[in-house]
Amino acid sequence: MLPDLTQFLWIAWLVLAVLFVIIELLTLEFTFLMLAAGTLIGGLGANLLGSVWWLQILAAAAVSALLLFTIRPLLLRALRRSSALVPTNVDAIFGQRGRVVAPFVHGEGSVKLDNGETWTARSSTLDLASGDVVTVVAVRGATVEVSPIPQEGEPA
Template sequence: MLPDLTQYLWIAWLVLALIFVIVELLTLEFTFLMLAGGTLVGGLGANLLSAPWWLQVGAAAAVSALLLFTIRPLLLRLLHRSSAHIPTNVDALAGIGARVLVPFVDGAGSVKLDNGETWTARLVEGERNAEVGSRLVVRAVRGATVEVAAAVPDPKENTHG
């Protein structure tokens, strides 16, 4: 009369694994990927070995739990290891050296940064005027202007000797 539905259980395992992979693509936390792995290895694997349905469900749950608590933390640690903050664009300009190109008038002038860019600059509060060619350091970026201050002399640049 009715076919034995357990003979088609392998289709259910594949569909469930596919659903878990799709959800994983939306969440990107490796949780549903581990569930998909448990579904394929435990559930489908036990099905291919002709295990009863309750053993297939148990194997899928056991393999999923094993993957969740062993492999997932290792993957997350590996993923987050290289996520140190690296400043880019204008955030990377703070601390870079500069040379005065145009004399400062009322605290405003022009500098050439060590990366080759020319910027309009303002001296930070309390700084005296800087001479053309003198070394400065970028303290902050304010819009299209950099705030600069006198550079601390570098002992390696000492030319006496």
């Protein structure tokens, strides 16, 4: 005679919840976290109360859906509100100041930015000498376009 496997259904609920948590750690979207909570609260909770298997599945689905449509949007909104947009990589170079390290010849030269990087540069101003202070106005591939910053005492 075959044993009644429904008495071991609580193990399936725990395994499913752990699986959902592992997937959530890989995706970080709170979707599988809500499914894991639904399996624990609805499925395992109904199992511990002695409900039949189909009622356990229905409870897990209902709690998961409730969490997905109520708690998840609140968590995502709070997460996105707290993270300010910080420019990185090429976006962070725009507007940075730097110093000319090689005199510009025919509008091309070399500048060292405040972040320590040395870039090939272009400028519409042809008379930039070593040591002049510039600011980055655009990034074109591996070249930055710079504009001179007037020094104190110079006309703008």
